Amino acid sequence: MPFDFAEIAADGLSDADALHSFGVRMVFAAGEEIYAQDENAEFVYRLLRGAVRTSRLTYDGRRQVGDFYYAGELFGLEAGEAHSYAAEALGACEVLVVKKSALRLYGEEGERFTRLIWAATVNELRRTQKHLFMLGHRTAGEKISHFLLDIAERTGGGPITLPMGRQDIADYLGTTIETVSRTLSQLQADQVLKFDGLRLFRITHRAALERQANI
């Protein structure tokens, strides 16, 4: 799971409000770009509300979705100097933007924050490695089942709303929109999922989904 600021509290920092002194709050509309591919990476971002996708476009038109981020998570760390992925709001969302270079000015608290950024970067590497394995060695059914379990875990229990479209899922998993659609239909036919609209579903048979995911 991407790095969560909850650890800051655990680390002794009073609470999320204290963080706001480091950055500025911004609101983005659905589809808006938060930062561009190859843009200078001077900021880190904490997602306060909504969902974000990072993606990368190649010269030949193919797209890779790097990851999805949910409320509370930190993003924009995926690079050193420049962002190798762009970040876009999946729906209306609110983001805390923190200038990395400014952290040096904040003494001890800034330093603690800097360490957390490093920890989050290592975490990002780890997550990328897992994703890599999934793309290389898994069937479409495994990929999609795994994706659903991941999103369920990250967004908490109960019914799940997918903030992204089918094409986003396909580009995340290195497959096609048709395969995503077919697999979801099949999972529903097998009574593993129950959709209520295109974006809202419940996992009705978790064990079966885990079996499919072949964790």
Added chain:
Amino acid sequence: MPFDFAEIAADGLSDADALHSFGVRMVFAAGEEIYAQDENAEFVYRLLRGAVRTSRLTYDGRRQVGDFYYAGELFGLEAGEAHSYAAEALGACEVLVVKKSALRLYGEEGERFTRLIWAATVNELRRTQKHLFMLGHRTAGEKISHFLLDIAERTGGGPITLPMGRQDIADYLGTTIETVSRTLSQLQADQVLKFDGLRLFRITHRAALERQANI
């Protein structure tokens, strides 16, 4: 390209010999394990001679090769606390092993070294992202052509010796040994490569190989 210690010299450090005061030199035989999957990550490694592969085994027997490393390169950074991949010597090789925690004791030089480790970690993340894209969106022909160009670039001009077997290449690219073998045979039939033995080859038509790789 994985992080190379050449930058240390560029950064002002006298030369590679100075580094040796930080670590100890070790020799590994072909196939020997340098560190294990899930082992504590207290050391970083610089490969002095030979070639190394990192790999990860899953409970159901599938294997992902994380990367290959060549002389001069730094490895073992792919994790925070524990190694998510194991590292094995592909042939006889010589490695400089540096204890990360000890670097704090070395004052300014140690700190510079620590910064370099961070830079190398970010580099590792970047390389993993590229690899991820390759696994997700490329055909077997593109993967293998790209792999050959990468290895050619990293090991310098002239004839190239593959330090790894076909199965390693397959597990690195998320394909099968048969597909690797077939593709290499086809590339040779098309006069793009010329093999002299199983492991030694020259690129006889680089432009064609780049076209295949679809860079």
Added chain:
DNA sequence: CGTTTCTTTGAATCCGGTCAAGGTCCGTGG
């Protein structure tokens, strides 16, 4: 020199991609 391991090649199969058509959802404006 024999054995073992690795590699190549062939043939059959199948998963997933592609192409095509139809359906659903949703916002907009009449």
Added chain:
DNA sequence: CCACGGACCTTGACCGGATTCAAAGAAACG
């Protein structure tokens, strides 16, 4: 409120590249 239009999603049929299974061939090693 309803009709329209466009974006998004689903489904079907077909095709092809890659995997799988099988067997022969080449290289490495003691």
